[in-house]
Amino acid sequence: MGDLITEAVSGTLYYLDKPAFDRVQACNASAEQRTSLFADMARLNTLYMIANAGSGHIGSSFSSMDVVAWLYLNEMKGEDLYFSSKGHDAPGLYAVLTALDVLPFDKIHKLRKIDGLPGHPDVGVAGMVTNTGSLGMGISKAKGMAFANRMLDKPARIYVMTGDGELQEGQIWESLISAANHGVAEVTVIVDHNKIQSDYSVERTSSLGDLEAKFESFGWHTQSIDGHDIDAMRDALNAARQDEKRPSVIIANTIKGKGVSFMEGVSVDSDVERFQFHSGAPQAEDYTRGAQELISRILDGHKAVGLPEPEFETIERPAAPQGGNPVKLFPSYTAALLDQAKRNEKIVALDADLVLDMGLEPFRDTHPDRFVECGIAEMDMVSQAGGMALKGLLPVVHSFSCFLSTRPNEQIYNNATEHTKIVYVGGLSGALPGGPGHSHQSVREISALGSIPKMAMVEPAHPDEVAPLLDWCLNTHDGPSFLRLVSIPYETAYEADASWTPAAGQGRVARKGDGSAVIIASGLVGTAQAIKAAERLSGDGVDAMVVSLPFLNIVDGDWLAKTIGDAKLVATVDNHYRRYGQGDAVATALAEAGALSNRKFIRLGLDLTPPSGTNDQVLKAVGLDEETIAAAVKAAL
Amino acid sequence: MGDLITEAVSGTLYYLDKPAFDRVQACNASAEQRTSLFADMARLNTLYMIANAGSGHIGSSFSSMDVVAWLYLNEMKGEDLYFSSKGHDAPGLYAVLTALDVLPFDKIHKLRKIDGLPGHPDVGVAGMVTNTGSLGMGISKAKGMAFANRMLDKPARIYVMTGDGELQEGQIWESLISAANHGVAEVTVIVDHNKIQSDYSVERTSSLGDLEAKFESFGWHTQSIDGHDIDAMRDALNAARQDEKRPSVIIANTIKGKGVSFMEGVSVDSDVERFQFHSGAPQAEDYTRGAQELISRILDGHKAVGLPEPEFETIERPAAPQGGNPVKLFPSYTAALLDQAKRNEKIVALDADLVLDMGLEPFRDTHPDRFVECGIAEMDMVSQAGGMALKGLLPVVHSFSCFLSTRPNEQIYNNATEHTKIVYVGGLSGALPGGPGHSHQSVREISALGSIPKMAMVEPAHPDEVAPLLDWCLNTHDGPSFLRLVSIPYETAYEADASWTPAAGQGRVARKGDGSAVIIASGLVGTAQAIKAAERLSGDGVDAMVVSLPFLNIVDGDWLAKTIGDAKLVATVDNHYRRYGQGDAVATALAEAGALSNRKFIRLGLDLTPPSGTNDQVLKAVGLDEETIAAAVKAAL
Numbered sequence A, B: 001m002g003d004l005i006t007e008a009v010s011g012t013l014y015y016l017d018k019p020a021f022d023r024v025q026a027c028n029a030s031a032e033q034r035t036s037l038f039a040d041m042a043r044l045n046t047l048y049m050i051a052n053a054g055s056g057h058i059g060s061s062f063s064s065m066d067v068v069a070w071l072y073l074n075e076m077k078g079e080d081l082y083f084s085s086k087g088h089d090a091p092g093l094y095a096v097l098t099a100l101d102v103l104p105f106d107k108i109h110k111l112r113k114i115d116g117l118p119g120h121p122d123v124g125v126a127g128m129v130t131n132t133g134s135l136g137m138g139i140s141k142a143k144g145m146a147f148a149n150r151m152l153d154k155p156a157r158i159y160v161m162t163g164d165g166e167l168q169e170g171q172i173w174e175s176l177i178s179a180a181n182h183g184v185a186e187v188t189v190i191v192d193h194n195k196i197q198s199d200y201s202v203e204r205t206s207s208l209g210d211l212e213a214k215f216e217s218f219g220w221h222t223q224s225i226d227g228h229d230i231d232a233m234r235d236a237l238n239a240a241r242q243d244e245k246r247p248s249v250i251i252a253n254t255i256k257g258k259g260v261s262f263m264e265g266v267s268v269d270s271d272v273e274r275f276q277f278h279s280g281a282p283q284a285e286d287y288t289r290g291a292q293e294l295i296s297r298i299l300d301g302h303k304a305v306g307l308p309e310p311e312f313e314t315i316e317r318p319a320a321p322q323g324g325n326p327v328k329l330f331p332s333y334t335a336a337l338l339d340q341a342k343r344n345e346k347i348v349a350l351d352a353d354l355v356l357d358m359g360l361e362p363f364r365d366t367h368p369d370r371f372v373e374c375g376i377a378e379m380d381m382v383s384q385a386g387g388m389a390l391k392g393l394l395p396v397v398h399s400f401s402c403f404l405s406t407r408p409n410e411q412i413y414n415n416a417t418e419h420t421k422i423v424y425v426g427g428l429s430g431a432l433p434g435g436p437g438h439s440h441q442s443v444r445e446i447s448a449l450g451s452i453p454k455m456a457m458v459e460p461a462h463p464d465e466v467a468p469l470l471d472w473c474l475n476t477h478d479g480p481s482f483l484r485l486v487s488i489p490y491e492t493a494y495e496a497d498a499s500w501t502p503a504a505g506q507g508r509v510a511r512k513g514d515g516s517a518v519i520i521a522s523g524l525v526g527t528a529q530a531i532k533a534a535e536r537l538s539g540d541g542v543d544a545m546v547v548s549l550p551f552l553n554i555v556d557g558d559w560l561a562k563t564i565g566d567a568k569l570v571a572t573v574d575n576h577y578r579r580y581g582q583g584d585a586v587a588t589a590l591a592e593a594g595a596l597s598n599r600k601f602i603r604l605g606l607d608l609t610p611p612s613g614t615n616d617q618v619l620k621a622v623g624l625d626e627e628t629i630a631a632a633v634k635a636a637l
Helices: A018-026 A030-055 A058-063 A067-077 A090-099 A103-110 A140-152 A170-181 A202-205 A211-217 A230-242 A267-273 A284-305 A330-343 A361-364 A379-390 A409-416 A444-448 A464-476 A523-538 A557-564 A582-592 A615-622 A626-636 B016-026 B031-053 B056-061 B065-075 B090-099 B105-110 B138-151 B170-182 B200-207 B209-216 B232-240 B269-274 B284-304 B332-341 B361-366 B378-390 B409-416 B445-449 B463-476 B523-537 B559-566 B582-592 B614-620 B626-636
Strands: A009-014 A079-083 A158-163 A187-193 A221-226 A248-253 A311-319 A349-350 A371-373 A394-400 A424-427 A456-458 A481-484 A507-512 A516-521 A545-548 A569-577 A599-605 B011-016 B079-085 B160-163 B187-193 B221-226 B248-253 B312-317 B348-353 B371-373 B396-398 B422-428 B457-458 B483-485 B508-510 B517-521 B545-548 B569-577 B600-606
Touching: A009 A030, A009 A284, A018 A030, A018 A090, A030 A058, A030 A090, A030 A230, A030 A311, A030 B332, A058 A067, A058 A090, A058 A379, A058 A615, A067 A079, A067 A090, A067 A158, A067 A230, A079 A140, A090 A103, A090 B090, A090 B582, A103 B079, A140 A170, A140 A187, A140 A507, A140 B378, A170 A361, A170 A582, A170 B170, A170 B200, A170 B378, A187 A409, A202 B170, A211 A221, A211 A248, A211 B209, A211 B582, A221 A230, A221 B079, A230 A248, A330 A349, A330 A361, A330 A464, A330 B332, A349 A379, A361 A371, A379 A394, A379 A409, A379 B170, A409 B105, A409 B409, A409 B517, A424 A464, A444 A456, A444 A481, A444 A569, A456 A464, A464 A481, A481 A516, A516 A582, A516 A626, A523 A569, A523 A626, A523 B517, A523 B614, A569 A582, A569 A626, A582 A599, A582 B582, A582 B600, A599 A626, A599 B582, B011 B031, B011 B284, B011 B483, B016 B031, B016 B090, B031 B056, B031 B065, B031 B105, B031 B232, B031 B284, B031 B312, B031 B559, B056 B065, B056 B090, B065 B079, B065 B090, B065 B160, B079 B138, B090 B105, B138 B160, B138 B187, B187 B232, B209 B221, B209 B248, B221 B232, B232 B248, B232 B348, B284 B348, B332 B348, B332 B361, B332 B463, B348 B378, B361 B371, B361 B626, B378 B396, B378 B409, B409 B445, B422 B463, B445 B457, B445 B569, B463 B483, B508 B523, B517 B523, B517 B582, B517 B626, B523 B545, B523 B626, B545 B559, B559 B582, B569 B582, B600 B626
Parallel strands: A079 A158, A158 A187, A187 A248, A221 A248, A349 A371, A349 A394, A394 A424, A424 A481, A456 A481, A516 A545, A516 A569, A569 A599, B079 B160, B160 B187, B187 B248, B221 B248, B348 B371, B348 B396, B396 B422, B422 B483, B457 B483, B517 B545, B517 B569, B569 B600
Antiparallel strands: A009 A311, A507 A545, B011 B312, B508 B545
């Protein structure tokens, strides 16, 4: 689940060009030997792509690589399909598909870049069967495809990779039931059982117990193999194909980070519980050591099959320009939560396998008895919080916003109907970081939760606003709340006021202007962009006011009307879909306050699904860059 | 899941008063004998309540009754808790709790009435531990309570009843994993395994296979008993209590409708596949036969334990006044879907155990190969539809709106990011029927789904608008859509135009008025109420225009501005929460069109969770009755 955004590796990066893969495929070695060598070569390219992008999942790309390579090189025919349900292993899959000409080879230089290869699979990219990155949907999707294949009389096999942590999601088990009942024997699920999930081991996070017995009890043909033993894989896939009545699952016992000794989950004793290579690019030094290790095994492999040494392509990647002074919200959140917990012993924290991303380690270590790690099981987590709240506790529930606002959507509503107080804290909010793609870019939560009675959604525009807003949610607001947090470091010209106390529906003037036009925005990214746009406009003779409004779904229309005076234009900027975001709350509040007479109103925000790309690319693509905002304001005036 | 709303039974209704229960509890018979007799007496009162209310779930209230009676009479102590995760069996539980003075006895006359006993449990009612009615959340809730009990050092046992159809929900299996890992031995789950779900048998809908093996593989202490054998129940509960390491599940093999011979699932051979007594009140004749059968067994029971005959209270219930000419949307939907399917062989229909409620039997029987019954597994259903759409099919996905818009919320979004076309059809939309309560009253779907790119949400105000809107969704609109349907018959003065063709964001003038004020509404209930309010206002000298706008999240601001002319007031009426409903779409569209100058704007809709009650009571409570609408318009003018 975690999707750590680190820095691209600078220095010499290595990869292999397509002809090198062609030679291995064409050589005289056994299928097993060719596959192993091909897989190591694809690992090298995967490592290159992630180093170059600055983020991506090495661990599961490597653990699943032998399976993926075998499937594409030897198993799949005709209309057969493969996809990964978790999709985190996309870089590994891209490395295979670029080597096989399913994807243009040049795309390997554009991982997590716009018009390149998105952080998680998207059907707009050749070879991608379905959009994944949101967990647990793959088997259901495969069943739908199998149904269509039957109906259209186009028989084919469908191979679905799942993670092991992913099996904590309820949809997985939901999907197994009907697959067995409908005898969807054309579906084979391969569990990449690498034993380590985002934060820690599966065992520690939320053990899956006897996995074989579970699948068997759900009526699936169940096999368990060493996922790096290609002979075993071939035999298991044969056996799966021969069962014409039951869907099959192959539990592939793999090693996270397989292929680079010090990245392998099993080998770093001290780090098994804090695996370094789940997501994010490696440090430069680790990159080089890893690449060298792969290169020398690739050279050995060529020797073993009687091929000449391949030529390794290199790219010199300059160091990223440093500079600026970006601020981060999460350190402030960690501190604020600890501070509140010290003062109120009823506060408990719940997490869904994102302890590190959500800044929860200090809380867990300080209050181990008040912390519940739920695993990747957001529905279960939210309903557990509901039970706790009914018993008088004050739960603070954590996940990425994209998941927290949607997967347990009905559960959050159910809790709200009980009139208890629960604070939901969503990380990775908004369109940035752009790299992970739309499964992780959360631009829909105001709409998804905003109509729930008494639900207050708030977003700080500065680290210094985190503590006051958390305090407001916990101690002032009478109802559930959602604290929306941007996860990336971001530069902002917005100055917080240390003595600020939130008042429902009200915000702060971030830039005074001359009152001719007002831009209303929220959050770290939104407010920063609005201020930048206003600065740009001032060069064009427009001196716009910027209001930073931390309340996303509640707007005090009278306060706002007074604040904006007789501005001729009100423009709202949503780091969210344009429909049913903060802009709508502003429009209705002003309309009901009778404050939209004789001025223009425009809403800016996302209209289409955001692409995957660098942060600047994505802001531009979704129209939240300063230039687009400024142009829209100017055009409206 | 189904929640059939039928008519209250007229004629003589029978129930037993509290003292009769007290005498049985105090008599000298064995605990087992007393419990059985008490359970039959509670069945009589349950039958009375449902007959009186006109709806409620007899089948599962009866199948679970012996378990519930045993728990309350003999098992639970101190802070121990019991609740039903499905909550459909609430009438049975109410019958027990009123007999035990947990609930005021008089409440038995107010099932599904306001300030009475809601259709599904609500914590505002004495003895209700958590809000249920939405399936699959109970075990998670219980885990949260157990955590709180441990933290607060208040040890207690928690008993959770689940249905068997309910086990198709993924959250159930999600919740089992961590319960085993945390050794939540204080939780005992009892599965009311009555083998029949809303539409058909569990076996036919989506078989659960080897249920014991499933629970065992999830690490739970698993027992299977005859759920009407009180000795076996006592022993199983003892064994569960003695396991201090594992949570326990007792699979109680029960008979749906147990206690009235012809209502028992096992006895009506021809009706096992279409069980008559899942929800809805019985026919008057069936009521009387059922009550007589219970009465004679209760009399025998009294004799057996040496008690005098109890006095049966009677109430004469007058026949409901007939009249009016309500219209229904679903027959039109059934016909429209069949018509479309005839013309386009790519159309497939998916359902989640609501074939009857969603009017799908004719489709299924006509196109068995194009119909998929998914069981109570909405996430799986929606992702399956996603897979089908990727393969070129045109899926139409069915459930109640309350579930369809929320449980698979992330899955619907994921499908949308693939740019396929899928039509979601939600029944039981809006605040009516009022009886089932907030788990089933769907007043949040515009918000929950409305911001998804290209998602069009539409709602017909008249049966004749169903076919054009379905046609628009399937054949005109480029994107996913949600067809929001009211399920109850409703009287309306709105006249549809048979030749009407939908145009995105535009609607029809339902009442002309003099242009001084405009009420904008949608759907069968909303439009009817708006017209009634306008008629009422005309008595007060206000001649309001009514616009019926079938597009819920898309409004053509220019068209609307032109249509409403220079009205001094625009009032929107949402059969939905006020925030992020159609009213917001109207406000933003008018604001962006510059059409809110010099007129007032008000939004009407729900601000608080709707209560359970009769339809008139609920409309009044949520402010959607004609009187409240008219008063608000008048006050604003």
